Amino acid sequence: MQSDGQRVDALPDGAPSGPQEGKWQKPRISRKSLMKCCLVKWIISNTAPQGPADSSDGELELSMVRHQPEGLEELQAQTQFTRKELQSLYRGFKNECPSGLVDEETFKTIYSQFFPQGDATTYAHFLFNAFDVDRNGSIRFEDFVIGLSVLLRGSVTEKLRWAFNLYDINKDGYITKEEMLAIMKSIYDMMGRYTSPSVKEDAPFEHVEKFFQKMDRNRDGVVTIEEFIETCQKDESIMSSMQLFENVI
Amino acid sequence: MAAGVATWLPFARAAAVGWLPLAKKTMPKPPVDKKSRSDEILIVNVSGLRFQTWKNTLDRYPDTLLGSSEKEFFYNEDTQEYFFDRDPEMFRHILNFYRTGKLHYPRQECIQAFDEELAFYGIVPDIIGDCCMEEYRDRKKENQERLAEDTEAEMATDVPLPPNSTPRERLWRAFENPHTSTMALVFYYVTGFFIAVSVIANVVETVPCRPPKGSVKDLPCGEKYSVAFFCMDTACVLIFTFEYLMRLFAAPSRCKFMRSVMSVIDVVAIMPYYIGLVMPENEDVSGAFVTLRVFRVFRIFKFSRHSQGLRILGYTLKSCASELGFLLFSLTMAIIIFATVMFYAEKGTKGTNFTSIPASFWYTIVTMTTLGYGDMVPNTIAGKIFGSICSLSGVLVIALPVPVIVSNFSRIYHQNQRADKMRAQQVRGRGASSALALFTHLSLICKCGFFSPQDHDSDSAALCLKNRSSFEHQHHHLLHCLEKTTNHEFTDELTYSEMCMTESVGYRTSRSTSLSSQQVVSSSCCPRRAKRRAIRLANSTVSVSRGSVQELDTLQVLKSSAVPQSRSSLNARTEDLKLNCEQRDYTAAIISIPTPPANTPDESLPPSPAVPGILRNSRSISSFTHETVKISSL
Numbered sequence: 011m012q013s014d015g016q017r018v019d020a021l022p023d024g025a026p027s028g029p030q031e032g033k034w035q036k037p038r039i040s041r042k043s044l045m046k047c048c049l050v051k052w053i054i055s056n057t058a059p060q061g062p063a064d065s066s067d068g069e070l071e072l073s074m075v076r077h078q079p080e081g082l083e084e085l086q087a088q089t090q091f092t093r094k095e096l097q098s099l100y101r102g103f104k105n106e107c108p109s110g111l112v113d114e115e116t117f118k119t120i121y122s123q124f125f126p127q128g129d130a131t132t133y134a135h136f137l138f139n140a141f142d143v144d145r146n147g148s149i150r151f152e153d154f155v156i157g158l159s160v161l162l163r164g165s166v167t168e169k170l171r172w173a174f175n176l177y178d179i180n181k182d183g184y185i186t187k188e189e190m191l192a193i194m195k196s197i198y199d200m201m202g203r204y205t206s207p208s209v210k211e212d213a214p215f216e217h218v219e220k221f222f223q224k225m226d227r228n229r230d231g232v233v234t235i236e237e238f239i240e241t242c243q244k245d246e247s248i249m250s251s252m253q254l255f256e257n258v259i
Numbered sequence: 260m261a262a263g264v265a266t267w268l269p270f271a272r273a274a275a276v277g278w279l280p281l282a283k284k285t286m287p288k289p290p291v292d293k294k295s296r297s298d299e300i301l302i303v304n305v306s307g308l309r310f311q312t313w314k315n316t317l318d319r320y321p322d323t324l325l326g327s328s329e330k331e332f333f334y335n336e337d338t339q340e341y342f343f344d345r346d347p348e349m350f351r352h353i354l355n356f357y358r359t360g361k362l363h364y365p366r367q368e369c370i371q372a373f374d375e376e377l378a379f380y381g382i383v384p385d386i387i388g389d390c391c392m393e394e395y396r397d398r399k400k401e402n403q404e405r406l407a408e409d410t411e412a413e414m415a416t417d418v419p420l421p422p423n424s425t426p427r428e429r430l431w432r433a434f435e436n437p438h439t440s441t442m443a444l445v446f447y448y449v450t451g452f453f454i455a456v457s458v459i460a461n462v463v464e465t466v467p468c469r470p471p472k473g474s475v476k477d478l479p480c481g482e483k484y485s486v487a488f489f490c491m492d493t494a495c496v497l498i499f500t501f502e503y504l505m506r507l508f509a510a511p512s513r514c515k516f517m518r519s520v521m522s523v524i525d526v527v528a529i530m531p532y533y534i535g536l537v538m539p540e541n542e543d544v545s546g547a548f549v550t551l552r553v554f555r556v557f558r559i560f561k562f563s564r565h566s567q568g569l570r571i572l573g574y575t576l577k578s579c580a581s582e583l584g585f586l587l588f589s590l591t592m593a594i595i596i597f598a599t600v601m602f603y604a605e606k607g608t609k610g611t612n613f614t615s616i617p618a619s620f621w622y623t624i625v626t627m628t629t630l631g632y633g634d635m636v637p638n639t640i641a642g643k644i645f646g647s648i649c650s651l652s653g654v655l656v657i658a659l660p661v662p663v664i665v666s667n668f669s670r671i672y673h674q675n676q677r678a679d680k681m682r683a684q685q686v687r688g689r690g691a692s693s694a695l696a697l698f699t700h701l702s703l704i705c706k707c708g709f710f711s712p713q714d715h716d717s718d719s720a721a722l723c724l725k726n727r728s729s730f731e732h733q734h735h736h737l738l739h740c741l742e743k744t745t746n747h748e749f750t751d752e753l754t755y756s757e758m759c760m761t762e763s764v765g766y767r768t769s770r771s772t773s774l775s776s777q778q779v780v781s782s783s784c785c786p787r788r789a790k791r792r793a794i795r796l797a798n799s800t801v802s803v804s805r806g807s808v809q810e811l812d813t814l815q816v817l818k819s820s821a822v823p824q825s826r827s828s829l830n831a832r833t834e835d836l837k838l839n840c841e842q843r844d845y846t847a848a849i850i851s852i853p854t855p856p857a858n859t860p861d862e863s864l865p866p867s868p869a870v871p872g873i874l875r876n877s878r879s880i881s882s883f884t885h886e887t888v889k890i891s892s893l
Contacts, residue, residue, distance in 0.1 A: 094298075098298050098315070101313070102266040102315070103266075105266065105358070105359075106266055106267070120267050121267075121271060123264055123267075124264075124267075124268070124271045124734065124737060124738075125738070125741070127749055137274055137277070140277070154270075157273075158270065158273055161273040161274065161276045162273050169276055169279075170280070172276065172277075173276060173277050173279065173280050176277045177277075193281075194281070197278065197281070197741070197744060197745060198745055198747075200741060201741065201742075201745055201747055201749065202749070203755070204749065204750045204751055204752050204754070204755040205747040205748060205749060205750060205755070206747070206748050206749075206750040206754060206755065206758060207747060207748075207758075208747075208755070208758065208759075209745070209747055213745070213747075217281070217283070217745075221280075221281060238280070242280055247282075247285050248279055248280055248282075250285075251279050251282065251285065251286040252276070252279060254279075254286055254288075254289055254740075255272055255273055255275060255276060255289065257289065258269045258272045258273050258289075258733075259269050259273075
C-alpha cells in the first residue's frame with residue numbers, strides 16, 4: 011500500500027486531481043484525498059515497520075542507535091591509559107550510558123549536579139563541544155577517553171592546547187574577547203547567586219580584560235594558540251597547578 | 260538514565276583543567292587519596308547466597324552500610340568475604356540499587372520487611388524510583404492505617420480502668436462499651452427495646468382499627484387508643500431524655516459530644532414530643548405539629564449505636580461522598596436534558612401529561628431508574644424514541660458509580676471484621692507484641708541516630724573531618740578550585756541576605772562559609788532583583804536568557820527530578836556540611852549586583868559585537884539601583 015500521498019493516481023471516478031483554485035469543490039472521498047488525511051497517515055505509519063529514517067525524534071534515534079567503542083588495543087594506542095584503567099573507565103561509562111553515547115542534554119544534567127548552587131549548563135555546553143571533537147552532537151566513549159587522557163596524562167603543552175580549544179568556541183584558532191567573555195560568564199554562572207563577595211555585573215568582563223592583558227602580546231584583540239601557550243609557560247602558578255589533577259583516575 | 264554522581268566526578272575534576280589558565284588565585288591542593296585506587300571484586304555472602312560486585316559499585320553511595328567502612332565489621336577473615344545474616348532475596352534489590360542507582364520495591368515482599376532491610380543497609384526509602392514509588396507509598400499507608408487501627412482497637416477495648424477514675428469516666432465508659440459491666444449491658448438492652456417499641460408504636464398508630472360503636476368510618480388506632488399511645492410515647496421519651504442527659508453529663512468533651520452525629524439524632528428524636536407538649540391545641544399550628552411528628556421516625560437511627568453494620572454503611576456513604584456526588588450530578592444533568600427533550604417532543608399532543616418541564620422530571624426519573632409506573636407515557640413517535648434512549652442511558656449512568664461504592668463498603672466491612680478478630684486474639688498476646696515493637700523501635704533509632712551524622716548540625720564541626728568520604732573530599736576540592744578561579748566563595752542564602760542587608764556598613768566580621776542546601780526561597784533583600792530572578796533556581800535547572808527562544812532551547816536542561824537530586828544529595832552531602840571547618844575573615848564589603856543570566860552563543864554563530872554593548876550598560880549601574888540589563892540576543 012503506497013504511503014506516498016503526493017503521487018497522482020489514476021482515480022477510478024475520474025475526479026480531477028489536485029486542488030482547484032477558486033471554486034470550492036465538494037470534497038470527494040477518493041483514494042488520493044484519503045491518503046492526505048492525517049488520520050490515515052498516522053495509522054499507516056504506526057503499522058508500517060519503523061525504519062531509521064522514520065523517527066524524527068532525535069532522542070528516539072539516539073536510544074535506538076548503539077555505539078560500540080573501538081577495541082581496547084586501539085584505545086590503548088590512542089591514549090595514555092593502562093588497560094585496567096580503560097576497563098574501569100568503560101565500565102563506569104557503560105553503566106551510566108548503556109547506549110554508548112552521551113548527548114548534550116544528559117551531559118549538561120550530569121555536570122550540573124556538581125554545581126548545585128549555580129547554573130552549570132552554559133559551561134557544560136562549552137565543555138561538551140570541547141569533548142565532542144567530531145561535532146556530531148554526542149560524545150562517544152573514544153571522545154571521552156581521549157579527552158581524559160589529554161587532561162590527566164598529557165603533557166603540559168597538550169593540556170594547554172586542550173584549554174585553548176575549550177575557550178575557542180568557534181574553533182577558528184583565535185580566542186576573541188567575546189568568546190572569552192562567554193566562557194567567563196559561564197564560569198561565573200556556576201558560582202550561583204549566593205557568593206561572598208557577591209559577583210558583580212562586570213566581574214566577568216574585568217576578568218577577561220585581565221586575561222587579555224596577560225595573554226595578548228601583540229594587542230591585536232585576539233589570542234592565538236602560540237601566544238597562549240607561551241604566556242602560560244611563563245606563568246609559574248599555572249604551570250605548577252597543571253599537575254594538580256593527575257591522580258584523579 | 261541513572262546519573263551516578265560518583266562515576267562522573269573524576270571526569271568533572273579532570274575538566275577543571277580548563278579553569279587553570281583563568282584562575283585568579285592559586286589552586287588548592289587535591290585531597291590525598293589514602294586508599295589504593297585499583298578496583299577489585301568483593302564477595303558479599305548474604306545467608307549463604309554469594310554476591311560479587313566491584314568495590315567501586317559499592318563505593319558509589321558512601322553513606323550507606325555497604326559503601327562505607329561500616330561493612331568492615333562484617334568482614335570474615337577466614338573466608339575473605341563480607342557476611343550478612345539477612346534475607347538474601349531482599350539483598351538482590353539492595354545490590355541492584357548500587358548497580359543501577361534506582362531502588363525498586365518488590366511487590367511480593369512485605370513492606371515492613373523491606374523497610375527493615377533498607378534501614379539496616381542505611382538506604383533512605385525516599386530514593387525509590389518513580390516506577391515503584393506509588394506502590395510503595397500505597398502499601399506503606401495501608402500498613403500504617405492497619406497498625407493505627409490495631410493500636411486503637413487495643414486501647415479502646417477491654418483495657419482495665421485506672422483505679423482512680425471518677426464516676427463520670429466510669430459512666431462514659433459504660434455508655435461507650437456496654438459489655439464492660441452488667442449494668443451497662445442492661446441499660447443497653449433496655450434502651451434498644453424502647454427504641455423498637457417507640458418505632459413500632461409510631462407505625463401502628465396509623466393503622467386503621469375497627470371503628471368504635473356508632474361510627475362508620477375507619478379510625479386509625481392512634482386516635483382510638485390515644486391515651487395508651489400517649490402514655491407509651493411519654494415513657495419512651497422519658498427514657499431517651501434520661502439517656503441523653505446521662506451521656507451529656509458523662510461526656511469528656513461536652514461540646515464535641517453535642518456536635519456528634521449520634522447526639523443530634525437523639526435530640527431530633529425527642530424534640531417533637533416536647534414541642535408538642537408546649538404548643539397549644541390550635542388548628543393553625545397543628546399542621547406544623549403533624550410535620551414534627553415525622554421526625555419521630557428518626558428514632559430508628561438510634562439503632563446505629565447498637566448495630567455495627569449500620570455504622571459501617573453510614574461510614575461507607577460518607578467515604579464515597581464524591582462518587583455519590585458525581586452520581587447525583589450526572590443524574591441531574593441527564594434528567595434535565597431528557598425532561599426538556601420529552602416536553603418539547605410531546606408538546607403538540609392533545610391532553611398530554613407532559614404539561615411542563617418540571618412535570619417531565621417525574622417521567623424522566625421513573626424511566627431512568629427503570630421503574631416505569633406508566634402514569635406518564637409519550638404518545639408521539641419522537642417522544643417514544645427519546646423515551647427509549649432515556650431509559651437506556653439511565654441504566655448506564657446509575658450502574659457506573661455503584662461498583663466503587665460497593666468496593667468501598669466491602670473494604671471497610673472487612674477491616675471491621677479484622678478488627679473484631681484482632682480484639683479476640685489481642686487478649687492473649689498483647690504483652691509480647693508491644694515489647695517487641697518497642698525493641699525494634701529503639702534499635703532503629705539507634706541505627707539512624709548513629710550513622711547519619713549529617714542530620715546533626717551541632718556535631719558537624721567535630722565529625723566533618725572524620726566522616727567525610729573521599730568522594731566528598733574530591734567534590735569539595737572541585738568546588739574549591741572554582742572558587743579560586745573566580746576569586747569568590749560559595750555562601751548560603753542566609754549569609755548572602757545578611758550581606759545584602761549590611762551592604763552599607765562596609766565591614767564584615769569573621770564569617771564561616773558553608774554550602775547550603777538547595778532550597779530556594781527568594782530572599783527578602785534585593786526584592787526587585789529577586790522577583791525578576793525568581794526563575795533562577797539555586798540548583799538552576801533552567802537558565803533564562805532574555806534573548807531568543809532558540810537560546811532558551813539550547814540552554815534548557817531537563818528538570819532534574821526529585822530522584823537524581825536526592826540521590827546526589829545522598830552522596831554529595833557537601834551542601835549540608837561546612838566547606839571547611841575553619842573561619843574566614845573578610846574585611847571589605849563589595850557592593851553586589853548578581854550576575855545576569857548567562858547568554859550562550861550558538862555553536863556556529865560567532866559572538867556578535869552586541870555583547871560589549873551590554874557591558875557598557877552594566878558599568879554605569881550604581882549599587883542600589885539594581886537595574887536589570889537588557890541582553891540582546893546573539
